[in-house]
Amino acid sequence: MAGFAAPTGVAPPPGGHHRAPGLLAWIILSPLLLWLLLFVVAPTLMLTAVSFAERDALGRIVWNFSLQNYFRAFDWVWLKILFQSLYYAFLTTLICMAVGYPAAYCIGRAPERWRGILLMLVMVPFWTSFLIRTYAWITILSKEGIVNSLLISAGIFTEPVSLLYSPFAIVLGLVYNFLPFMILPIYTSVEKLDNAMIEAAYDLGAGPLRAFSQVIIPLTRPGIAAGAMLVFVPSIAMFAITTLMGGGTNPMIGEVIFKQFTSGRNQPFGAALGTILLLVFILTLWLARSQRMKEE
Amino acid sequence: MKKTTLLLSALAAFALIGTTHAAPNKNLNIYCWSEYIPQAVIDRFAKETGTKVTVENYASNEEMLSKLAAGGGAYDIIQPSEYVMEALVKEKFLHPIDRAKIPNLKNIAPQFLNLAFDPGNKFSVPFMAGTVGIVVNTDLIKTEIRGFNDVFKPENKGNIVVLDDAREIVAWALLANGMGVNQITDKNLNKIKPTLEKWLPLVKVYDSDSPKTALLNGDVAVGVVWGGEGAILLNKNKKFRWIIPAEGSHMFIDSLAIPKAAKNVESAEEFMNFILRPEISKEISEEFPYLNPNLAARALMTKKELENPASFPTDEEMKKMQLFKDIGTQASEIEEIVTTLKAQ
Numbered sequence: 001m002a003g004f005a006a007p008t009g010v011a012p013p014p015g016g017h018h019r020a021p022g023l024l025a026w027i028i029l030s031p032l033l034l035w036l037l038l039f040v041v042a043p044t045l046m047l048t049a050v051s052f053a054e055r056d057a058l059g060r061i062v063w064n065f066s067l068q069n070y071f072r073a074f075d076w077v078w079l080k081i082l083f084q085s086l087y088y089a090f091l092t093t094l095i096c097m098a099v100g101y102p103a104a105y106c107i108g109r110a111p112e113r114w115r116g117i118l119l120m121l122v123m124v125p126f127w128t129s130f131l132i133r134t135y136a137w138i139t140i141l142s143k144e145g146i147v148n149s150l151l152i153s154a155g156i157f158t159e160p161v162s163l164l165y166s167p168f169a170i171v172l173g174l175v176y177n178f179l180p181f182m183i184l185p186i187y188t189s190v191e192k193l194d195n196a197m198i199e200a201a202y203d204l205g206a207g208p209l210r211a212f213s214q215v216i217i218p219l220t221r222p223g224i225a226a227g228a229m230l231v232f233v234p235s236i237a238m239f240a241i242t243t244l245m246g247g248g249t250n251p252m253i254g255e256v257i258f259k260q261f262t263s264g265r266n267q268p269f270g271a272a273l274g275t276i277l278l279l280v281f282i283l284t285l286w287l288a289r290s291q292r293m294k295e296e
Numbered sequence: 297m298k299k300t301t302l303l304l305s306a307l308a309a310f311a312l313i314g315t316t317h318a319a320p321n322k323n324l325n326i327y328c329w330s331e332y333i334p335q336a337v338i339d340r341f342a343k344e345t346g347t348k349v350t351v352e353n354y355a356s357n358e359e360m361l362s363k364l365a366a367g368g369g370a371y372d373i374i375q376p377s378e379y380v381m382e383a384l385v386k387e388k389f390l391h392p393i394d395r396a397k398i399p400n401l402k403n404i405a406p407q408f409l410n411l412a413f414d415p416g417n418k419f420s421v422p423f424m425a426g427t428v429g430i431v432v433n434t435d436l437i438k439t440e441i442r443g444f445n446d447v448f449k450p451e452n453k454g455n456i457v458v459l460d461d462a463r464e465i466v467a468w469a470l471l472a473n474g475m476g477v478n479q480i481t482d483k484n485l486n487k488i489k490p491t492l493e494k495w496l497p498l499v500k501v502y503d504s505d506s507p508k509t510a511l512l513n514g515d516v517a518v519g520v521v522w523g524g525e526g527a528i529l530l531n532k533n534k535k536f537r538w539i540i541p542a543e544g545s546h547m548f549i550d551s552l553a554i555p556k557a558a559k560n561v562e563s564a565e566e567f568m569n570f571i572l573r574p575e576i577s578k579e580i581s582e583e584f585p586y587l588n589p590n591l592a593a594r595a596l597m598t599k600k601e602l603e604n605p606a607s608f609p610t611d612e613e614m615k616k617m618q619l620f621k622d623i624g625t626q627a628s629e630i631e632e633i634v635t636t637l638k639a640q
Contacts, residue, residue, distance in 0.1 A: 057624030058387055059358065060365045077636045084639070142513035162454065164515055165501050247510075248460050248502030251638050259631055262358040263462060266628035 044278065051271035059265030069272035078256065078273060082280070085253040088167075088242070089235035092174040093182075096231045097224065099175070100182035104223070107183070108190030119187065122180050130177055134244050137176070141169060141245075165247030173241040178234065182227035189223025221295075229288055233281055253277055322347040324563040327363075327371040329550070330355055332424070333571075334583045341570050347563050355505065358627070364389060364555060371555055372564040378549045379620035381420055382413035386622070390419040391554040397565040400572035408549060408589035411619070420551035421568050426523040426586040427609055427617060428464060428546045430539040431508075431530075436517035443542035444472045447518055448495040457510040457519035460502035462634035463620065463627070464546065468520065469495065471543040478621040485633065496637045511536070526606030527585035538606040540613040547617035549589075581607075 141164040148160040201211040239254035260270030330353035467477040469488040507521040577593035
């Protein structure tokens with residue numbers, strides 16, 4: 001988490017010295033530390049421990065050390081599902097970026113009294129449960145739904161087309177759900193953008209394209225990076241949307257893990273897949289971080 | 297300030313008297329399937345017996361099993377299907393029931409009593425049963441469909457919804473190859489693999505929770521679904537037809553049982569007896585039209601309800617039904633076979 005906790009990327013002042021935190025700082029930090037310990041560190045350790053165990057016929061964990069779950073996890077079947085989940089997450093991130101950047105830029109450059117309202121509009125759909133919103137998409141995209149009836153009555157199609165239960169529907173569902181997580185961090189970067197810098201670029205002879213690519217993009221990069229992480233990481237394991245809108249024909253890694261914990265009655269194997277997924281997350285965050293360090 | 301405190305404590309005292317009068321601290325914690333026991337039924341039980349009822353839901357037998365096996369939750373009533381009942385009885389997870397407290401058990405048809413998963417009904421009373429069968433949208437499919445092999449044909453590609461349940465799917469393939477639903481051995485699994493390889497790429501939607509949605513919206517034309525879902529579709533539109541597969545099918549029996557760790561055994565038995573009352577059981581059937589094993593409740597049901605073929609199979613069809621047995625650790629293997637073929 002720490003990797004993108006500060007989306008605007010306030011770097012420590014060059015040459016700034018690190019001071020050991022005092023007692024007060026620790027007291028103020030303690031709720032957060034406790035929270036992290038209880039709900040992040042402890043469950044992760046438990047998951048890792050279970051992944052080396054075995055299970056009995058009822059699915060209860062038997063504490064015999066075994067690497068069997070990892071041998072099984074590195075089978076092509078599961079890796080293929082992991083790669084497919086990564087692919088969908090990557091596609092979702094790209095589309096969110098392409099759609100979210102202009103939106104965030106417009107909101108960030110809008111007159112100040114408008115910004116609050118515009119940001120609010122981004123957030124309003126999220127006051128409803130995401131399951132309800134996903135079911136709404138099912139009614140919109142189904143063969144007897146609004147989109148199909150519109151297309152047919154407009155004479156564009158004669159037969160209803162299959163929009164739902166397809167890769168298209170999966171990506172649409174993911175983009176729809178994660179778009180605000182891209183818009184918000186980019187917005188914070190755009191809002192801080194110094195107009196003088198852009199004017200300077202123009203004064204020095206840059207065209208709009210060059211000003212955008214060499215001044216605006218680098219200045220808003222922290223927001224883009226944070227947004228990309230906030231969309232990419234949760235998209236990998238998201239399975240409620242992919243099963244509901246994709247029809248479950250493309251199993252995702254999150255769904256596969258869930259099923260091992262339930263109907264497969266094999267928590268240790270599910271835990272091994274979960275641990276591998278966790279390593280993928282850590283690798284992603286570490287790569288993003290080292291990239292940022294290099295730039296600074 | 298003092299006045300308000302006084303008033304409040306007086307009110308609290310009254311409230312206390314009120315509750316103690318109605319109920320000497322009776323509680324009941326129910327852990328049951330979602331969409332299976334109507335809220336009105338639970339409210340009525342709470343009011344009638346003065347019991348404080350809490351309900352938690354699960355979406356699959358294994359979800360309940362894993363919570364119970366891990367020792368979580370103090371539940372008084374659970375609602376397992378036949379093969380999980382078998383495992384729970386075998387592993388001594390259940391509290392025996394006192395038949396004298398459940399006289400309404402006499403309402404249950406004999407064919408749903410004394411079954412292999414709980415001989416003599418020492419631990420369970422039947423709640424509902426149901427079949428797995430085929431629903432066809434006759435507006436979209438004109439050819440005759442009689443069994444699984446007619447559903448999974450290339451011309452139906454992208455037009456099929458099935459239950460998102462590896463055990464079910466494997467059972468259908470076993471039946472289509474002339475084997476019983478419980479003959480799950482490595483050899484037989486290898487034998488049915490070609491069938492599954494042929495079937496699964498044809499499927500458009502996997503959905504166990506509400507397979508009727510895809511059929512209602514016209515996104516698919518045929519499905520293999522739970523009987524209760526089929527019955528709702530048949531009631532909604534005449535274009536839907538219900539077929540019990542010629543090869544036979546799975547019949548599930550969901551029972552009520554009391555876990556050993558239960559704290560309110562008496563309330564649990566009271567609830568079992570309440571659920572088996574004819575008028576209550578009928579009310580449940582009205583909302584969730586599964587195969588009601590309660591003969592006295594059936595006597596109260598309308599002709600239309602009783603003639604719904606997705607709720608009540610004929611005697612002929614009943615002979616083709618098979619119950620699931622517990623398969624233990626093989627569950628994970630079956631999950632892998634089906635996942636592999638889905639991802640191909």
